Amino acid sequence: MRLKALSLGLAAVLAVGCTDQATSPTALNDGAVPAPTFDWQNNPDNGNPLIFRDLTDFIFCFSDAAGDPAGNGLRACMSTLPLGGGSEPDCGLQDAADPVQFQDVGFFDENDPFSSWIHEVGKGDIYITVRDLNTAGSCFGSALVAEGWGRLVWNDNDIFGTTVHNANTWGFRGHGQLTAPDGSKVVYNGHIRFIFGNTIPFKVLTARVNAH
Numbered sequence: 016m017r018l019k020a021l022s023l024g025l026a027a028v029l030a031v032g033c034t035d036q037a038t039s040p041t042a043l044n045d046g047a048v049p050a051p052t053f054d055w056q057n058n059p060d061n062g063n064p065l066i067f068r069d070l071t072d073f074i075f076c077f078s079d080a081a082g083d084p085a086g087n088g089l090r091a092c093m094s095t096l097p098l099g100g101g102s103e104p105d106c107g108l109q110d111a112a113d114p115v116q117f118q119d120v121g122f123f124d125e126n127d128p129f130s131s132w133i134h135e136v137g138k139g140d141i142y143i144t145v146r147d148l149n150t151a152g153s154c155f156g157s158a159l160v161a162e163g164w165g166r167l168v169w170n171d172n173d174i175f176g177t178t179v180h181n182a183n184t185w186g187f188r189g190h191g192q193l194t195a196p197d198g199s200k201v202v203y204n205g206h207i208r209f210i211f212g213n214t215i216p217f218k219v220l221t222a223r224v225n226a227h
Contacts, residue, residue, distance in 0.1 A: 065122055070114040072096050073141065073167065075187055077207045078148065079224040088149035089160065089224040091205045093141045093167055093189045099155070106154035106162055108142045115139025115167060119174075133174040135185075141167035143191055145203055145226045160226050161201035165191020182212030184220070193226070201226050 074094045080086025092098055095112040117137030124131045145160040152158030171185035186208030193201045207222040 065120060067119040068116065070116050071137070072111070072114045073139070074098065077187075077205070077222055077224070079205075080222055086222075087224070088147055089226060090146055090148050090157070091189065091203070091224045092144045093165070093187070094144075095139075095141060098144070103155060106146065106159045107144045112142060113140070115141065117169075121173075128175060131175045133171075135169075135171040135174055137167070137169045139167055141165055141189060141191075143189055143193060143203055145193065145201070145205075145224065159196055161193035161195045161203060163191060163193035165189050165193065165203060182210055182215050184208065184210045186220075 072095045074092070074096050076090060076092040076098075078086060078090040079088065092107065094108060095114055097109055097111065098107045101109055115137055116139055117135055119133050119135045121133035122131055123133060141164070142162070143165045144154065144162045146152065146154045146157040147160050148157050150158035167187065167189050169185070169187040171183070173183055174185075175183075186206060188204075188206040190202075190204040193203050195201050203224075203226045205224040208220040209217065210220055211217040
């Protein structure tokens, strides 16, 4: 029950952020012997009921300045799944990638979820697409700026922090060296952060998409 509730909650948060779609990753270092990794998924289970670890697929898109006219017009999508179900062959993943990992620390009350407290952090390799909403093109109707593999990190101070413990603040950050349509390299970094609470209306605190 706890796993189901947490998974559904995370899926709901991620679904809200994306109105566009992307494509699939290819295996890295095909044929090479995988090096040992040291992360949450490889850590032994110590039996602590306050720690929960799992994997999840991820799709999230956001625009620079979150719609503010002062934004630069760039929109980033970070995904482990094909955006548009693979119907957009000119940008993004065409096949599903490995899911990203997350760790929750806290307690979950099945009878009263909003009295729970859960801090979440997540990370993983992610496929990133950046397009220019100011210029027409073949990537969801806009010009593709760059795409490729990068790194995703997210955190949430309290998933249920709207009424009991804290105002809920959460956000996503990504970075990577992407490839432009002409084959040149583009350095990407972007982040978005939100806040919502019992006496605080939902709002975007910051949203930036940089590609240079």
